[in-house]
Amino acid sequence: MKDPFLITKEEILKFYKPVNPLTHKGLQGHAVIISGSYGKIGAAVLASKSCLKSGCGLVTAFIPKCGYQILQISIPEVMVLTDENTNFITSIHLPLLPQAIGIGPGIGQELGTQKALFEFLRVNKSPLVLDADALNILAENLSWLELLPENTILTPHPKELERLIGKWNSESEKFQKTIAFSEKYKVIMVMKGAPTYIIIKTEIYENTTGNAALATAGSGDTLTGIITGLLAQGYEPKYAAKLGVFLHGLTADITLPQTGYQSFIASDINENLGKAFLFLEH
Numbered sequence: 001m002k003d004p005f006l007i008t009k010e011e012i013l014k015f016y017k018p019v020n021p022l023t024h025k026g027l028q029g030h031a032v033i034i035s036g037s038y039g040k041i042g043a044a045v046l047a048s049k050s051c052l053k054s055g056c057g058l059v060t061a062f063i064p065k066c067g068y069q070i071l072q073i074s075i076p077e078v079m080v081l082t083d084e085n086t087n088f089i090t091s092i093h094l095p096l097l098p099q100a101i102g103i104g105p106g107i108g109q110e111l112g113t114q115k116a117l118f119e120f121l122r123v124n125k126s127p128l129v130l131d132a133d134a135l136n137i138l139a140e141n142l143s144w145l146e147l148l149p150e151n152t153i154l155t156p157h158p159k160e161l162e163r164l165i166g167k168w169n170s171e172s173e174k175f176q177k178t179i180a181f182s183e184k185y186k187v188i189m190v191m192k193g194a195p196t197y198i199i200i201k202t203e204i205y206e207n208t209t210g211n212a213a214l215a216t217a218g219s220g221d222t223l224t225g226i227i228t229g230l231l232a233q234g235y236e237p238k239y240a241a242k243l244g245v246f247l248h249g250l251t252a253d254i255t256l257p258q259t260g261y262q263s264f265i266a267s268d269i270n271e272n273l274g275k276a277f278l279f280l281e282h
Helices: 041-053 065-074 111-123 132-140 142-147 158-165 171-185 219-232 237-259 266-271 273-281
Strands: 005-007 030-034 058-063 079-082 100-103 128-130 188-191 197-200 203-207
Touching: 005 237, 030 041, 030 219, 041 058, 041 065, 041 219, 041 266, 041 273, 058 065, 065 079, 100 219, 111 132, 111 142, 128 132, 128 219, 132 142, 132 158, 132 219, 158 171, 158 188, 171 188, 171 197, 188 237, 197 237, 203 237, 219 237, 219 266, 237 266, 237 273, 266 273
Parallel strands: 005 203, 030 058, 030 100, 058 079, 100 128
Antiparallel strands: 188 197, 197 203
């Protein structure tokens, strides 16, 4: 296996775009986060909030009806569209054409949700980030991967990765299989872990930020939101993925002295995203 390229501050600054002082929300991109089901509306809250806090101008959450009040009260800055179904997503209709869409956190794997994902992928033209249950549904229906736009970003944790590419017997086999998967379906693979790797066809990138504090519920949901928000702001998918994992890890590095490993939770990622951006700019 060839040596990975390291994702460092120096690398990030080659493509990082500081905010134009004359910009307005309409120029900062509109993202949609499709997420949540009964008992997992928190995933929608975390992902929508991190999407907004990554610099995105407008964020709309698409959720089942049961999450409407929760989302409106938790994050008043996020707009909400609801499915016709109460407890899980059954039909994804968007009355807008967003610059990017993140789909999967907490959606579950109900049959109706699987059908909704298929119908959505069939007609979608927006750049995509796929996570969590969207990946689990795709692992059961690999032919649907052909429907993804080129350079769609997939963000599997180790178990989700295994469901997608099959079991492996060694680290090198894991990378070989992930590279083959990335090449076959023309997707960007964010292999979450310690450290996180990004596979873009035959290129391997290793993130240099983050620590064990990130091993906590909801951490992946915030990463989905961050990457989706960066995509919506016009970053190319490979740059959105690299900047997203770098910032995500950086929040844990910055916060660790205050919280320790044990008390760091996913909300701390969102609370400290601003400090992560400031680190890049100074």
